Amino acid sequence: MERKLYEAAMAGSVNTLLELRQQDPLIVERPTVNCLSETPLHVAALLGHEDFAKEILRQKPRIAEELDSRKSSALHIASQKGYVGIVKALLQVIPDKCSDTDVDGRNPLHLAAMRGHIDVLEELARAKPDAASARLIWGETILHLCVKHNQLEALKFLLENMGDSELLNAKDDYGMTILHLAVADKQIEAIKLLTTSTAIEVNAVTANGFTAWDILAQSKRDTKDWDIGELLRRAGAISAQDLQLPANELAVIQTNSVTSHENNQKHEGKKDLKGTPWNLDDWLEKKRNAAMVVASVISTMGFQAAVDPPQSPQLAASSFVVWNTIGFLASLSLILLLIIDLPINRILFAWILAWIMSLAxxxxxxxxxxxxxxxxxxxxSYSNNTTSAVLVWMAAVGIVSALVHISRLMVMMIKRMRKSIRRLSHIQAQDGRDYEPPIASVL
Known part of the structure; x- marks a missing residue:
């Protein structure tokens, strides 16, 4: 009879359950009396047989309190599997069991968060809000589980509905906050959510003395590092070593970080002639692609000219070879730099490419x-006019390029001077002394 009951639970057959109940009114009681690990309700919760679960709960409500060998109730299993109908039925019988933990210290809310079942989380949190604040055996919170298992939507739901700053900045037994975990796992969307929409402590320190910035710096290199670094700097993240600096120097570092991101936001707010938002990375990528095409064309021209040079007097031929070689090598150098992508400042890299391209x-x-x-x-007259036209073009282009570079250099120097003055003013203000920039009126 018990075997038939479990077969009915596995098949989700309510009719078989009712027939067995007529043959033996105590059929539902026997599994728990015989100390079987799983009840038919556990089986129904595991397989998602909602009608069977509701019927067996109607016949014996207290069966919902029974635990298996891992101390899991049917509510644990249904929450982990995401069967919201069974969860609702169980909560009507045992609404206070949301805080019960299994052998791993996890309650039904923890299991639902790990699997990202938002609808189940909503039902459980409504029945027992305090259960979401329970800690696991290693001091982890339900938010730690969301980040560990990469459940962004569950994380958003809990942050929006809990509003607990203490839980938001809670640390596990290793001193790790959810921001530390997100940075270690390179979860860009989670980092963006935490640094832009919450009051997360971006410079919290782990038990080993690391901030989120330190974790990023020590992690394996990845294409996501730049975006993560930008998000952290925008939020004022710094290294643990910088946290030991005096208050005035620390303020300068954080001010510089914010100023850097404000400049990036200014660039991001620009639009091109077509009204498309201007992005520095996209602009540089387009320039790199164009430079690669031009360099390839120049190198091809230089090679072709070298293998089939014009016949001429020795002196003129040597001049031809010298300048052709310079252009050929410059184009090859440009192609090489574009391929290896030097790990330097993007703007500086663009300037180096521009000068090499100009030489070619x-x-x-x-x-x-x-x-x-x-x-x-x-x-x-043909040769003279052609030569004169090329020389005039080179002179005009050289003058315009020089003016552009000089103007950019002057603007850059002025901006740096202004930033230096603002930094000095900020430091003096932190020390409680008045400071009057000597050339403020000029700038």
Missing amino acids: IVAMAITYIVSIALIGDPNS
């Missing part, structure tokens, strides 16, 4: 002039 273009222009002189009549 100038060398190709001079090679063209020499070629005209070699293959044409030096006294003809």
Whole structure:
């Protein structure tokens, strides 16, 4: 009879349950009397047989309190599996059992959060709100479980509905907050949520003395590191070593971090001529692609000219070879730099590429002039006019480029001077002394 009862539970057959109940009114009592590990309700909760679970609860409500060998009730199992109908039926019978823990110290809310079952979380939190604050055996909270198991939606739900700053910044037994875990696992969306929408302590220190910034710096290199670093800097994250600095120096570091991100936001707010939001990374990537194409074309031209040079007097031919070689090597250097992608400041890298590209273009222009002189009549108006046109073009481009670079350099220097003055002013204000920038009126 007990075997038939379990077969009915596995099949979810309510009719078989009713027939067995008519044959033996105590059939539902026997599994618990015989100390079997799992009750038919456990089986129904595991397989999602909602009608069977409701019927057996109607016949014997207290069966919902029975535990298996891992101290799990049917509510634990249904919550972990995400069967919200069975969860609702169980909560009508045992609403206070949401805080009961299994052998691993996890209650039904913990299990639902680990699997990301938002609808189940909502029902459980409504029945027993305090259960969400329970800690696990290693001091972990339900928020730690959400991050560990990468359940972003469950994390959002709990943060929106709990509003507990103490739980938000809680540490496990290793001193890890949920931000530490998110950074260690490179979960960009979770980091963005925590640093922009919550009051998370971005510079909390672990038991080993590490901040979230330190964890990122020590982690294995990844393509996500730049975005994570930007989010952390925007939130004012610093290293544990910087936390030991005096208050005035610490304030300067945090101010610089915020200022850097404000500048990035200004760039991100720009739009191109088509109205598309301007992004520095996208702009640099487009420039890199264009530079690669141009460098490939120049290197091809240089190689072709080297294997089939114009026939000419020795002196002119040597000039042709020299300038053609300069342009060829410059283009190859440009291609090499674009491939290896030096780990330096993006703007500095773009400037280096621009100067090498300029050298390659100038060398190709001079090679063209020499070629005209070699293959044409030096006294003809065609050769003279062509040479003059190229020289005028080079001079005009050189003057414009010089003016642009000089103006950019001056703007950069002025901005740096202003930042230095603001930093000094901030430090003096922290020390309680008045400070009057000597050239503030000029700038």
